Amino acid sequence: MNRRDFLGLSAGAALAPLSRAVWAATAEGGPKRLIVIFLRGAVDGLNVVVPYGERAYYDARPTIGVGRPGTDQGALPLDGHFGLHPALAGLLSLWNDKKLAFVHAAGSPDPTRSHFDAQLFIENGTPGQNYTPDGWMNRLLAALPEPHGPTDAVSVGSTLPRILEGRLPVANLPLGPDAAKPLPIDRPEISRAFDRLYSGNDSLSEAYRQGRAARAELIGDLASEMRQADNGAPRPSGFPAEAARLAHLIGQDAHIRLAFASLGGWDTHVNQGKAQGQLANHLRPLGDGLAALARGIGAGWDDTVVVVLSEFGRTVHENGNAGTDHGHGNVIWVLGGNVRGGRVYGDWPGLATAQLYQSRDLAVTTDYRTVLAAILERHLGLGDRQLAQIFPGLPPARSNLGQMLAA
Amino acid sequence: MPLRHLAAAAATYLLVCIPASAAESAPDPQARHLLNRLAFGPTIEDLRHLAAVGADRYINEQLNPQSIREPPELIQRLAALDTLRLDPARLFEMYGPWRPFRGGVKPSPEEAKVRRERAKIIVQQAAEARILRATMSRRQLQEVMVDFWYNHFNVFAGKGLDHLWAGSYEEQAIRPYALGRFRDLLLATARHPAMLFYLDNAQNSAPGTRGPDGKEIGLNENYAREVMELHTLGVDGGYTQADVISLAHILTGWGLARPNLRLGTGSAFMFDAARHEFGAKVFLGHPIRSSGEAEGEEALGLLARMPATAHHIAFELAQYFVADAPPPALVDRLAARFRDSDGDIRAVLKTLFTSREFRDSAGKKYKTPDQFVLSAVRAAGVAVVNPYPLLGAMARLGMPLYGCQTPDGYKNTEAAWLSPDAITLRISFATTLAAGKLPIMSPPSDAPRPQLAADPPLAAAPEGEPVDAARLEQIFGPTLTAQTRGTIAETPAQLRAAVILGSPDFMRR
Numbered sequence: 036m037n038r039r040d041f042l043g044l045s046a047g048a049a050l051a052p053l054s055r056a057v058w059a060a061t062a063e064g065g066p067k068r069l070i071v072i073f074l075r076g077a078v079d080g081l082n083v084v085v086p087y088g089e090r091a092y093y094d095a096r097p098t099i100g101v102g103r104p105g106t107d108q109g110a111l112p113l114d115g116h117f118g119l120h121p122a123l124a125g126l127l128s129l130w131n132d133k134k135l136a137f138v139h140a141a142g143s144p145d146p147t148r149s150h151f152d153a154q155l156f157i158e159n160g161t162p163g164q165n166y167t168p169d170g171w172m173n174r175l176l177a178a179l180p181e182p183h184g185p186t187d188a189v190s191v192g193s194t195l196p197r198i199l200e201g202r203l204p205v206a207n208l209p210l211g212p213d214a215a216k217p218l219p220i221d222r223p224e225i226s227r228a229f230d231r232l233y234s235g236n237d238s239l240s241e242a243y244r245q246g247r248a249a250r251a252e253l254i255g256d257l258a259s260e261m262r263q264a265d266n267g268a269p270r271p272s273g274f275p276a277e278a279a280r281l282a283h284l285i286g287q288d289a290h291i292r293l294a295f296a297s298l299g300g301w302d303t304h305v306n307q308g309k310a311q312g313q314l315a316n317h318l319r320p321l322g323d324g325l326a327a328l329a330r331g332i333g334a335g336w337d338d339t340v341v342v343v344l345s346e347f348g349r350t351v352h353e354n355g356n357a358g359t360d361h362g363h364g365n366v367i368w369v370l371g372g373n374v375r376g377g378r379v380y381g382d383w384p385g386l387a388t389a390q391l392y393q394s395r396d397l398a399v400t401t402d403y404r405t406v407l408a409a410i411l412e413r414h415l416g417l418g419d420r421q422l423a424q425i426f427p428g429l430p431p432a433r434s435n436l437g438q439m440l441a442a
Numbered sequence: 443m444p445l446r447h448l449a450a451a452a453a454t455y456l457l458v459c460i461p462a463s464a465a466e467s468a469p470d471p472q473a474r475h476l477l478n479r480l481a482f483g484p485t486i487e488d489l490r491h492l493a494a495v496g497a498d499r500y501i502n503e504q505l506n507p508q509s510i511r512e513p514p515e516l517i518q519r520l521a522a523l524d525t526l527r528l529d530p531a532r533l534f535e536m537y538g539p540w541r542p543f544r545g546g547v548k549p550s551p552e553e554a555k556v557r558r559e560r561a562k563i564i565v566q567q568a569a570e571a572r573i574l575r576a577t578m579s580r581r582q583l584q585e586v587m588v589d590f591w592y593n594h595f596n597v598f599a600g601k602g603l604d605h606l607w608a609g610s611y612e613e614q615a616i617r618p619y620a621l622g623r624f625r626d627l628l629l630a631t632a633r634h635p636a637m638l639f640y641l642d643n644a645q646n647s648a649p650g651t652r653g654p655d656g657k658e659i660g661l662n663e664n665y666a667r668e669v670m671e672l673h674t675l676g677v678d679g680g681y682t683q684a685d686v687i688s689l690a691h692i693l694t695g696w697g698l699a700r701p702n703l704r705l706g707t708g709s710a711f712m713f714d715a716a717r718h719e720f721g722a723k724v725f726l727g728h729p730i731r732s733s734g735e736a737e738g739e740e741a742l743g744l745l746a747r748m749p750a751t752a753h754h755i756a757f758e759l760a761q762y763f764v765a766d767a768p769p770p771a772l773v774d775r776l777a778a779r780f781r782d783s784d785g786d787i788r789a790v791l792k793t794l795f796t797s798r799e800f801r802d803s804a805g806k807k808y809k810t811p812d813q814f815v816l817s818a819v820r821a822a823g824v825a826v827v828n829p830y831p832l833l834g835a836m837a838r839l840g841m842p843l844y845g846c847q848t849p850d851g852y853k854n855t856e857a858a859w860l861s862p863d864a865i866t867l868r869i870s871f872a873t874t875l876a877a878g879k880l881p882i883m884s885p886p887s888d889a890p891r892p893q894l895a896a897d898p899p900l901a902a903a904p905e906g907e908p909v910d911a912a913r914l915e916q917i918f919g920p921t922l923t924a925q926t927r928g929t930i931a932e933t934p935a936q937l938r939a940a941v942i943l944g945s946p947d948f949m950r951r
Binding site for chain 2: 152206232240299
């Protein structure tokens, strides 16, 4: 059976890239966008979307298990079996509006417990293969309709991540408090000399021209917004502030179709806490930031999907130091105006010892690529051939992923 | 100044100055190449020295840094940084958080905050020392290797107590062994509280042990995994999850001396037999006899001598010094040298620096942010009084000093660092530095010192001396591309230094 039929879609969708005009016409509202937030360091998904309905969860986590809903600082009830970490209360209204979904027990088919290999596999989209030359988001960009401008894809931060490496140009921009500060290169007498120096076809010249073009498109908008927002007060830092700036950029620049940001600090081997503590302190700004992103994008929210994922999950059993070690399956978060949320997707494998991967980790029942492919297919309108280019060797999707996005 | 210091200073001065004419008469691209790789970029003075002694002797000098006299000004500046000389126990005592059991008094939140503020001086002094040595030291290779090994055995100063120990870690666990034997380096890092805390081995205990508060504690895999994946064998080095767990068992009890235990040593390392999992183990197929602390020494010694470790270190060195994708034949030769010299770093580097692959790789490596910033300051010939604008620039470019959160350290490839934003920032930094507007030549204000990661690097400052373009042309002239030389010729005089320091040529080493 072909994947498309499996997902119950019509076979008539175009396989070749659409022109920008056609794209705009077929899309209801503006251009469709995808934002990927990568949690580097392996977030403990079992404490994000807590399987409180399972006794084995509490047996395995006597110190760090998040309490059942209704108990003091317990999980926020989601669906009778799963609850949300209380530090993510900022996301509850999105859940209640059915704009937030989770896919549990998702992850990579590759068994590595190395952060760095596992991150690479999430980013290059080819689990187990180190030498893929580009990232799947760059391949995705190539599959989106022409023409490609300098700000079609924006990475938040001072470096370019592997996920966006590749043939097509990509912009990057740190969104800290100094994001919109003018630089000497913005002055014509300076840029004149450097425009000439960096006029070749080499990688440096290309990066230079891309950087100048991106600054020209993005910095002006951002500067005026930041002046209004701070009104002279010190500008906030941290993810909620950066997410609000990203939302503003997306709202102002209709060209941005892909955006990426990553957050660290999830490698909680010691004292990770339960309702309070280390993990909670990282989850709170993430949840608040995602809520700010949803609010800030405003009318464009219906055309936006946000995916939050991490390289692998953590051990089901807490370790000897009230933390967790490197595991396998995890939870993927999916948010957006067109998401059929309020539901935990995927096949829950259970936490009894016999159900665990290598007797220690949450098993992976949904390949992360099939979650992304479902979004690319339903939200960005890509066809099988394009999906196969973006994720070579893509396995068939689990049946219920096809229902995760409104057609 | 004591007399012998004066004599040393005079000798240094003579050594540097006599051969001036040689450098100018014989511009040698190979000399610039050596200084781009064995040093944080060329200076006029080092070019002259290299021209005088020749490449072979220069390499030998750099491999034996104790033979090189340091500039008295550097010695003096370092002497003022007192926390560099404190051992971990003393650092904890002077700057650590107050503990309830110390005199039974729990500090008020205000007191705790004051102590935390005060402790910032440790990382500030370590960072200042790093910048001063990188820009002024004549033992450049040693500084380059300190940078390399700190990054290889990375510790994030922002994690918990590690702000107390990152500087001591560099001074006492990395620097003494940077050109020594790999096994010594590995063991020194394994025992240092900075690493014990960072990768959590300080807490790694036999399952079922009772902690100081009576709570049950147990195994922690973090260090055991990363020491194999990142420090020794490499991720494809042939270990299994069972080896990770076995090594974690072996290293149980390797931890920190509790601050109220007065030990004879200031290292703050303690092997706690009460938390050790005794019993025979099998690690990487080798039986390990139950012997307490010695099990860890045996296992780490085993790791240091594994062929996979030799290959992993050889690859990293070749990638750092030669090419992003280093020639496999070179990596194999370096790995062989590593094995037959029992991990003698100096011997491996000598093989590397005298290889054809090294010689033929001039200008092919894209500079990391710290290499870019430091080489610009060195070429400009500016004496750094205030390091904060440089630290701020490194942070803004994505490479805050002591600020890499993850244990894999910073990458050193073009793919990792070349980005549209970074190139516009580098050019802007070059322009500001060249115009004399980077406030590095006057002392920092008394205002609270900025965090290393947040200092705005490009703030307008009182006018300083602009950088002399003629000096830069003297250093780089012969190696600049025609494109760059053409642009310089058509650029107004006051922008020429900026154009050189911001040129594509200067982005590579």
